[in-house]
Amino acid sequence: MMNFDENIDRKNTRSLKWDGMKNLFGREDLLPMWVADMDFRPPKEVIAALKERVDHGIFGYTIVTESLSEAICDWTSTRHNWNVKPEWLLYSPGVIPSIHTVIQAFTEPGDKILVQSPVYTPFFHMIERNSREVVNSPLILKNGRYVIDFDDFEKKLRDGVKIFILSSPHNPAGRVWEKEELTTIAELCKKYDVLIASDEIHADLVPAPYKHVPIASLDESFADITITFMAPTKTFNLAGVQASFMVVPNKSRRSKIAAIQASDGFSMLNTFGAIAMEAAYRHGSAWLDQALNYIQTNIEYVKKEVGTHLPDLKVIDPEGTYLIWIDCRKLGLSDAELKKRILEKGELALNFGHAYGPGGEGFVRMNVACPKATVIEGVKRLRMALGE
Ligand SMILES: Cc1ncc(COP(=O)(O)O)c(C=O)c1O
Incomplete structure (x- = not known):
C-alpha cells in the first residue's frame, strides 16, 4: 500500500x-x-525503472520501442475498453505541444477554433498564439452540474469552425462526459466537417461510478475525425518528465501531424519520459x-x-x-x-x-x-x- x-x-x-x-x-x-x-x-516501479536507467549512466539518443506502444495499447484497452492500434500512435513531450501541432496541421491563421468555457486556460493561449480565432460555446451550470448547450454548440460549428478542442473529462468543470453527450458532439462535428481535438489527459482520473469514454472509441467514423491526446503525466504525477502521446487512427491526418512535428525538429521522446511512461502503464494500475x-x-x-x-x-x-x-x-x-x-x-x-x-x-x-x-x-x- x-x-x-x-x-x-x-x-x-x-x-x-x-x-x-x-x-x-x-x-x-x-x-x-x-x-x-x-x-x-x-x-515505486516507475521510480525503480528511472533509477535503473540513471545507474546505467549513459544518456544518449533514445528510440521509441515496441514495448512502449504495447504498454500504451494494453492500458487503453484494459482501463478504457478502447482497442488502439500501435500504428495510430504519435509521441510528443506534452499535450500542449501536441495541440499546437494539430492546430498548425489543420488550420490556417484566422481560422476558427471552438472551446467550451470555463476551460483550461492554455486552450485560449494555444489558439491565440497561433493567430487563430477563439470561438466559445460556454457550458451551462444547471442544478450544480455543467452541461452543453447543444443549440449554441451547433450554431457555432455551423459558423465555420475548423477544430473543436474538447476537454474530456472537463477541466475545471469536473464533468465526465456521458456516451450520449459525446455521441451528439461527434455527430455534430461530423455534420459540419469539424475536427475533434480531444484532450483526455485526465481520462484515468475518474473514480467509479463514473466511467471515462474516449470519444474516438464510440464509432469508427468518430475516430476518423478525432485526434486524442493522452499522457501518464497527470495520472501518475510525472509532469516534469514530459511525455505524452496522440492517437490518430486516420492515416493521412497522422502523416500530416508527423510532418509538422518533423518541421518543428521534433523526433523523439526523452529517455526518462519513455521509461517512466512504459513503467507507469505496465505497473501503475x-x-x-x-x-x-x-x-x-x-x-x-x-x-x-x-x-x-x-x-x-x-x-x-x-x-x-x-x-x-x-x-x-x-x-x-x-x-x-x-x-x-x-x-x-x-x-x-x-x-x-x-x-x-x-x-x-x-x-x-x-x-x-x-x-x-x-x-x-x-x-x-x-x-x-x-x-x-
Ligand atoms: C486539460 C489539460 N490539458 C493539458 C494539460 C497539460 O498537458 P502537458 O503537461 O502534457 O502539456 C493539463 C495540465 O493541467 C490539463 O489540465
Missing part, C-alpha cells in the same frame, strides 16, 4: 507548484493547492486505484467542510480529475477582491476562475491531490479568507 498521507517536502526541487509561487503570486509563503500536479510519489480512493476522501472532506462552514460557497461535485471547482459568486466579491482575500488573508494559492474564460468569474479551483493534512490546512485557510 502506498502511503498517500506522507508529507514530502517539495520546496527547492524546482517545483512549479512549490517554488514558482513568488513569480506568479508575488510571495512564496502560501500553501500551494493550485497547478495540476500531485504531492504524491509515483508508483493498483497505485492508481489507491490514489483515486484517497483523492475521493479528500474531495468528500472539502465538500463536507465547505457545506458546513462556508454556506455561501458551492462545491461543484467533480465526477473526475482531482480539481475542485468552487462557486464563490454568492459572496458578491470582485475577482480582484476574491484573489486578494485568498492570497493575503488565507495565505493559500489556488487557481482563480476568471482565467478560465467566460463563466469562470467568481470561482476558484482547488487541487486536492495531496496529503489529507494539506487539505485540512487548505480548508482552514479558505475559511480564514472567506468566512465571516
Whole structure:
C-alpha cells in the first residue's frame, strides 16, 4: 500500500507548484493547492525503472520501442475498453505541444477554433498564439452540474469552425462526459466537417461510478475525425518528465501531424519520459486505484467542510480529475477582491476562475491531490479568507 498521507517536502526541487509561487503570486509563503500536479510519489516501479536507467549512466539518443506502444495499447484497452492500434500512435513531450501541432496541421491563421468555457486556460493561449480565432460555446451550470448547450454548440460549428478542442473529462468543470453527450458532439462535428481535438489527459482520473469514454472509441467514423491526446503525466504525477502521446487512427491526418512535428525538429521522446511512461502503464494500475480512493476522501472532506462552514460557497461535485471547482459568486466579491482575500488573508494559492474564460468569474479551483493534512490546512485557510 502506498502511503498517500506522507508529507514530502517539495520546496527547492524546482517545483512549479512549490517554488514558482513568488513569480506568479508575488510571495512564496502560501500553501500551494493550485497547478495540476500531485504531492504524491509515483508508483515505486516507475521510480525503480528511472533509477535503473540513471545507474546505467549513459544518456544518449533514445528510440521509441515496441514495448512502449504495447504498454500504451494494453492500458487503453484494459482501463478504457478502447482497442488502439500501435500504428495510430504519435509521441510528443506534452499535450500542449501536441495541440499546437494539430492546430498548425489543420488550420490556417484566422481560422476558427471552438472551446467550451470555463476551460483550461492554455486552450485560449494555444489558439491565440497561433493567430487563430477563439470561438466559445460556454457550458451551462444547471442544478450544480455543467452541461452543453447543444443549440449554441451547433450554431457555432455551423459558423465555420475548423477544430473543436474538447476537454474530456472537463477541466475545471469536473464533468465526465456521458456516451450520449459525446455521441451528439461527434455527430455534430461530423455534420459540419469539424475536427475533434480531444484532450483526455485526465481520462484515468475518474473514480467509479463514473466511467471515462474516449470519444474516438464510440464509432469508427468518430475516430476518423478525432485526434486524442493522452499522457501518464497527470495520472501518475510525472509532469516534469514530459511525455505524452496522440492517437490518430486516420492515416493521412497522422502523416500530416508527423510532418509538422518533423518541421518543428521534433523526433523523439526523452529517455526518462519513455521509461517512466512504459513503467507507469505496465505497473501503475493498483497505485492508481489507491490514489483515486484517497483523492475521493479528500474531495468528500472539502465538500463536507465547505457545506458546513462556508454556506455561501458551492462545491461543484467533480465526477473526475482531482480539481475542485468552487462557486464563490454568492459572496458578491470582485475577482480582484476574491484573489486578494485568498492570497493575503488565507495565505493559500489556488487557481482563480476568471482565467478560465467566460463563466469562470467568481470561482476558484482547488487541487486536492495531496496529503489529507494539506487539505485540512487548505480548508482552514479558505475559511480564514472567506468566512465571516
Ligand atoms: C486539460 C489539460 N490539458 C493539458 C494539460 C497539460 O498537458 P502537458 O503537461 O502534457 O502539456 C493539463 C495540465 O493541467 C490539463 O489540465
